[in-house]
Amino acid sequence: MEEQNTMLEYMDEIEKSMKRIGKDDILTGTIISVNDEEIIVNIGYISDGIIGKEELVEGWEYKEGDEISAYVLDPHDQEGNVVLSHKKAEAIVGWDDLEDAFEEKKVTPVKVTEVVKGGVAAVYRNVSCFIPASLLSYRYVEDLSSYLGKNLDVIVEDFDREKKRVVLSRKAIEVVERQDKKVKLMEQLQTGEMRQGMVTKLMKFGAFVDLGGVEGLIHLDDLAWHRVNHPSEVVSEGDSVTVYVANIDKKTGKIGLILKKVDEDPWQGVSDYYAVGDLVEGTVVRLMDFGAFVEIEAGVEGLVHLSEISSERVRKPSDALKVGDQIQAVILKVDEANKKMSLSIKDAVGQASEEFELVQEEQGTTLGDLFGDKFKDFFK
Template sequence: MEEKNTMMDFLDEIEKSMERIYKGDLLKGTVISVNEETVLVNINYISDGIIRREGMTEDFEYREGDVIPVIVLDPHDAEGNVVLTHREAEELDGWEDLEEAFKSKKRLLAKVTAAVKGGVSATYRNVSCFIPASLLSYRYVEDLSAFAGKTLEVVVEDFDREKKRVVLSRKAVESAERDQQKKQLMKELQAGEMRQGVVTKLMKFGAFVDLGGAEGLIHLDDLAWHRVNDPSEVVSEGDQVTVYVANIEHKTGKISLVLKNVDEDPWKGVADYYKVGDYVEAKVVRLLDFGAFVEVEEGVEGLVHISEISSDRVRKPSDVLKVGDAVQAVILKVDEENKKMSLSIKEAEGQVHDDVELVTEESSATLGDLFGDKFKDFFKK
């Protein structure tokens, strides 16, 4: 019985090989051998087919045993060969794949060939496609040429075979992946922990950091303990940073981050060091309609209300002060918990004499030095 089946199979193969093939036929063939000039293909015909260089698909990796689509260019050339083209057959199959992917939203792999006006050109199975700059990534892409030669996973955004127009989107794939990453990250993320991230965007009010699926914001005040006027003073886009997770709003998906070292808070111990009535040297760092902010030491600022700037009437702080001015002031109030200090410049006017010791950073480098000296005096007694 087995011999009979083998004989029948053999006869079927012979019968198939005797079927005529014609120019333009679309066939499936198995690669037999490959060299730089030709690819030999078994097309289940009385003779094998040959694909010459001009019929090969550019950048296609031909491997023995692979099944590929081919179109018959000449069923019997002058040398008796069946001449095939893979390039055109690959394109026909490519159009079929793209149409199916457009309907089903299936993902495909396309290779970017070059940067063009408004985006990049790409190919999928020898079909020319276009990826607009706005669909190349979920982030703004400044250098389109950086994508040339890359193979991207994409979806078909628009398809019109008659007009030979195919628009692809990498952004849709990235956005879907980031949505999944964000859901997982939001489950794991906890306030109070440290995370690694990449600075993605700088704004006037702070810096956005990608934590790997979700972005958090470092507010301007949380970039450093000293005053920061622009985030570019501290970080740049693309910087790798370690941040402290300050707050997570699960309903809105907002994440608040801190870059400055929370363990090095300059306000710690301020109430022990600075007392109401102390005279201090400070630097004007910001002027507003209601007063002037002055820096007492790095990271510690206080407000001189407009009514405390001078004994004379002051209409605007900028009439008598400018940013960078060194001033002498008297401390009126210290609120260490809320990181607030109130000072008066007018109270210090004409009252600072040589015998009055100003509390400055130079007068005592650290709180440890200050209390250390007191302990030394104590033990001498």
Template sequence: MTSENFEEISMKDMMSEIENSMKPIHGGDIIKGEVISVSDSEVLVNIGYISDGIIKREEFSNNEVNLKDTLKAGDKIEVYVVKVRDEEGNVVLSKKKADELKVWRDLEESFKTGATIEVKVNEVTKGGVIAYVKGVRCFIPASHVSNSFVKDLNQFVGKDLVVKVIEFDMEKKRVVLSRKEVERKEVENKKEKLWTSLKKGEKRNGVVSRLAKFGAFVDLGGMDGLIHNSDLSWKRVNHPSEVVKEGDKVEVYVIDFDKDKGRISLGLKDIQGDPWNNVARKHKANDILDGTVVRLLDFGAFVEIEPGVEGLVHVTQITDENITKPSQILKVGDRVKVKILEVNAEEKKMALSIKEAENKTTEEIEKYSDKDEGNYLFADLFKDLKF
């Protein structure tokens, strides 16, 4: 064997050894590399293999970029192996395919684990909206854009949404996202946090979310509580719109709550400001007062003598005439004089009489008219009376 043959065999053995010592690569692999040099048309990459890899400009990105402005020698990048050897023995690489495949793998991982991702809505399409995740087109059905009803999908264009992958098919290039699933979870977490922190009698800040005939619903931050009409004000409230409107920020009291039934009872009126607290001191039996008829029932009429304080005039105490219903004599809004028959401040009850107040007034008039100086006294008393 000549020295030349020996050297040739030794070189082949050495190359084979080097090649065998290198980590094998295959088409379709995603590997890491280090940029060796950058030109206007390609990037040379050291991938730890016997041959360096080359990224052509068209395989670098889906967007038009200046390679020299984007990369420099020493940069670490991930690349996709297109071909292990081309005609010149170089490894053909693609960065854009590596980026795309990595996105698909990340989306698949999110789908499997239930992890959320953030996307920007780009456009409205039939049945929903389109968002892109690093170049991958994803679909969000209209029913999954929000946990609430959405009338106009255009309001979401350009907005960033935190979503969950609910369908994934890499072969068909199909990815379906949902914002609704994320919002549902957020609501559940807020509700649980709210339930564990609620205390009876405490004050909470909220926003009036909805009005109903019987009261106002207030969003406490994850769940609605109800302020019944009777707890909106110490005055009689026929409809919550008399006191609040949707969107109002309010401070409320937690009256009671039941987690099992999902109910929270709230109050807007200040418990310490109950006008009945001072009724016993301010009013007593036989007092004659002015009042307003606020409600009529078959058995009597409720008359408000001051804001939040009402008394009942039984139908037999309205007039000496024979009537069967208060509505035969009275209507809501009438101003009347009443006499207090009985006061029970603890039970917040007061018995009143219109006819005795009128009889008392008549007695006073007759008493003064019998006196010698009755003419001018009668006139003075009469001018202050309201019938």
């Protein structure tokens, strides 16, 4: 009799030690078996739990020994099994987590699953969320598909459980990260040093380069020694470049950069090659009210003042010249230190005439060959 009482007490203790479960409960269990049709989960109950493949989360990698959440669909089916759902548990837990993250502004990890109208869809614990294109990054994202499959840390910008709407922002994370990097980088940067960077944006006046947390500007004139009309002639967005740090304004956070190599300055030693009185050939690259700029070699330009275009009166440079014209000119002044050169087209006419007289018998050269038709009105 005592043995029977002892056995009953023992069974009662065992029963009391086992957890009680009910429909709609959310449990945590350990996977003990995985096959194509179902997984078996130890939930610390008298029976193991079964999750059919239709109740699994798509794309989830299930492995023996992993802990997962499980929603109780039926605590006791006809065969005595506990029927569970992983995807329902993940959705419920996910909504709770996201609400908590929204209220406390916690950083939350999500995975981008597809490109949708106006942005991308992302998933957190089987909860579908939306990241607008404007909140995907601190800068404009042209190709949203480049984010497919990526895991991102985000902030919950908007949350409405009833409407099943969750709006996320990766931009908020990046802004904070970049600000931290910017502070550190501004402390480290020194004028004159070389840095690696990536071209992020092209504007008419230059190219912006990300140095790893802070952007600097390469002005149009500092992209190359030769004349550049638009940054796209030299660089493209996404290019990796090596730049010189030209100047730093720590108050405004502005950084000036140079892409062209200092040791390749075409003006270095220019006075050794060009002297006052030399006859040179060049291309008209820019017209101003006061004269025309002529490139005589890559990166070396001279100015033909309005009064030096012709011996005849010229009201404005465009009356006699146009960009792209090939001309001859005489050097009036060379200032290597300040990278300036003065030229005269009208003085070249006399020199060209002398050369013409010397070679016309041999080559049949005419003034038209030397200057074209652009000055025909002035040389009548």
